[in-house]
Amino acid sequence: MSHYHSDNSELSVTEDAKQQRCARTDGEPRPSILTRFITSSRWTPPWCRQQPGREFGxxxxxxxxxxxxxxxxxxxxxxxxxxxxxxxxxxxxxxxxxxxxxxxxxxxxxxxxxxxxxxxxxxxxxxxxxxxxxxxxxxxxxxxxxxxxxxxxxxxxxxxxxxxxxxxxxxxxxxxxxxxxxxxxxxxxxxxxxxxxxxxxxxxxxxxxxxxxxxxxxxxxxxxxxxxxxxxxxxxxxxxxxxxxxQTFTRKYLNILGSIVRMAIKEPILAYGCIVTFLVNAVQASFWTTLTAHLAGPPFNFGPLNIGLFSMIGVGTTILIPVYAHFVIERFAPYFATTNGLLLTIVTVSLDCYTGDVLKIGGPILQAFGVDFGVQLGSVAYRAAVYKQLPANRANVIFTACAFIGQLVGTSVGNTVYARGGWQNVGIFHVALALLTMVVIYLRGPKEKGWFGWTGGIGLRLENGGAKEKEPEEGCSSDENSTGV
Known part of the structure; x- marks a missing residue:
């Protein structure tokens, strides 16, 4: 009994199978077991399969x-x-x-x-x-x-x-x-x-x-x-x-890798988003890394369990970010939504690091909220903007790589600054990165087509109905002379 149904999935699989048979007659080796498993539609419940007239949106x-x-x-x-x-x-x-x-x-x-x-x-x-x-x-x-x-x-x-x-x-x-x-x-x-x-x-x-x-x-x-x-x-x-x-799998895969590199150097919105993501992740990683040493020493002298409970502050921010995204990020330009978060970060860092012992344990709690909530807004705002204009999966590879590098740099630099200058100097480092991020986002307006400038005005409110159509990537067009995956 066949595992396939008379639907779009069956047609797609049938075409793939025909291409693979044709490829093998021309000397192309049989696809590996892993490739056949990944490209197969078997083991899929009927309610998850593609069917005529039904699209999963x-x-x-x-x-x-x-x-x-x-x-x-x-x-x-x-x-x-x-x-x-x-x-x-x-x-x-x-x-x-x-x-x-x-x-x-x-x-x-x-x-x-x-x-x-x-x-x-x-x-x-x-x-x-x-x-x-x-x-x-x-x-x-x-x-x-x-x-x-x-x-x-x-x-x-x-x-x-x-x-x-x-x-x-x-x-x-x-x-x-x-x-x-x-x-x-x-x-x-x-x-x-x-x-x-x-x-x-x-x-x-x-x-x-x-x-x-x-x-x-x-x-x-x-x-x-x-x-x-x-x-x-x-x-x-x-x-x-x-x-x-x-195209063959190898050719398609290499073309995709090449297109990712080209996007990073040709698309201004992606480049700016990557810089913002790198900087805000450096702030976040630096804060959470040095917070452990700050709480473990005087005047707090907290144990591991109490220090670990500070992570619960992150749970609160994850609840608030979708709310902020709905009311602000979806309605206003990325620079505006990001600025609000950066200002919150600067204010809370300053209150904790430069008010002496007035706030006591309230200082780190306030800064934890300001940093964790404030800097993430930039990542969300620019991701949404990039996903509107560019192939999302490839853009996300670059985004995530920049976030990952930012975390590594933030962890390393933050530890060094704390070891040499203590908690207040770490605060200076975080404020400096937040200010640098603000400089970056104001170099280019939301309607600017080039790399710098504010052509087209401030564009404070987004026109969500006019999303730019994503252009096909180079190297991903159909090639009738190539063999299928």
């Missing part, structure tokens, strides 16, 4: 599912921080060597973004995301059972490498959402990712304080299995990008 269900998936996947990168000391004791290594675990997780994640996320413009998203989610589940099971430090670190790198599904879901939502709801939808998925950053540190700290450290990994494995089931049951099978493109 934007709805609240896919946004919430993407937000949950992003939270679970992002959390995998942060469970390890509160358990490093116990993991080091268990494996019989020093704490400094155990610090390789989060470094390898983050390193694998960065490499996965660069080399796996472009596959979202080659394969259909459902089988690709399911494959990555299932691979993450398998490597995470290995982490739960790893008998040695060497095995654990290797699996940590592989886990980070395949945990990139949020960076495929984010541009999908940015593409599906109508212009008047794009910022809210994107902010909800980003909020899920931020939940995945904030909650694991608190939960892992509590669980590890009273039970063996591996238990938090088993809890995470359960969440990962739930995610696999939910994605299989409810994630729609969206059409393959550019189905008329008959």
């Amino acid at each position: 934007y709805n609240s269900g896919i946004v919430l599912l993407s937000a949950f998936a992003s939270a679970v996947a992002a959390a995998n990168l942060y469970y390890t921080y509160p358990v490093l000391n116990k993991a080091a004791d268990d494996f019989g290594v020093s704490y400094e060597r155990a610090a390789l675990i989060p470094q390898l997780l983050q390193g694998g994640y960065g490499i996965g973004i660069l080399f796996l996320c472009p596959l979202g413009d080659v394969f259909r998203l459902r089988p690709l995301i399911l494959t990555l989610t299932l691979a993450t589940t398998c490597t995470w099971l290995g982490l739960c059972l790893a008998p040695s430090f060497e095995v654990f670190t290797t699996l940590s790198f592989l886990t980070g490498f395949v945990t990139v599904s949020p960076q495929l879901l984010l541009p999908l939502i940015g593409t599906l959402a109508p212009p008047e709801r794009r910022a809210t939808a994107v902010s909800l998925v980003l909020a899920g990712m931020m939940m995945g950053l904030a909650l694991p540190r608190v939960v892992a700290g509590i669980v590890t304080q009273y039970t063996p450290w591996r238990n938090i990994y088993w809890v995470a494995l359960g969440l990962q299995c739930i995610l696999v089931a939910l994605m299989w049951l409810f994630f729609p099978d969206y059409p393959r990008p550019d189905p008329n493109n008959t």
Whole structure:
């Protein structure tokens, strides 16, 4: 009995199969098992399959599912921080060597973004995301059972490498959402990712304080299995990008990588968005990194659990950002929405660092809210603007890479500034970056076509009904002489 139905999916698969048979008669090798699995529409519930007259568009269900998936996947990168000391004791290594675990997780994640996320413009998203989610589940099971430090670190790198599904879901939502709801939808998925950053540190700290450290990994494995089931049951099978493109996989993939590089140097809105994302992520990473040392020392002398509870402030900001996106980012130009957040950051940093002991513990709490909420507004505003004008998946690769580099730079510089000058100098560093970000966003107006200037006026309010049509990318046009994937 056939697994396929007489619908658009069947026609697409049939055409792919014909191209593959023709390619093999010309000496083209048979596609690998992995390629056939990713390009297949099998194992898809009927309600998730493409059918004549039914298109899977934007709805609240896919946004919430993407937000949950992003939270679970992002959390995998942060469970390890509160358990490093116990993991080091268990494996019989020093704490400094155990610090390789989060470094390898983050390193694998960065490499996965660069080399796996472009596959979202080659394969259909459902089988690709399911494959990555299932691979993450398998490597995470290995982490739960790893008998040695060497095995654990290797699996940590592989886990980070395949945990990139949020960076495929984010541009999908940015593409599906109508212009008047794009910022809210994107902010909800980003909020899920931020939940995945904030909650694991608190939960892992509590669980590890009273039970063996591996238990938090088993809890995470359960969440990962739930995610696999939910994605299989409810994630729609969206059409393959550019189905008329008959280029070989290698040629198409290399063209996509090349187009990503060209976009970064040819599209002003993307370049400005990347600079803003780099700077605001540097501020955020620097703050949360140095906050631990600040709270652990005098006059607070907090323990790990109390320090970890500060991450709960991030939960509050993730709730407020979609609200701000709905009422401000969707209605006003990116520079205006970003400026408000940067001013909030500057004010709260100044109140904490330059009012002495007047605010006491209220100072760090106020700054945590101002930094975590204020700087994220820039990322949301510019992502929404870029997704309106450019191919979302490729733009997101550059965005995320800049955010990742910004976090690394912010962590390194922030630690150095704190070690040499203390908390107040870190505040100066954060204010300087916020002011630099404001300078950048005011170099180019929202209606300017070139790299600098304000041609066309201030354009304070957005005209969401006039979203620019995305232009086809170079190197992604159909080539009738090329063989299919």
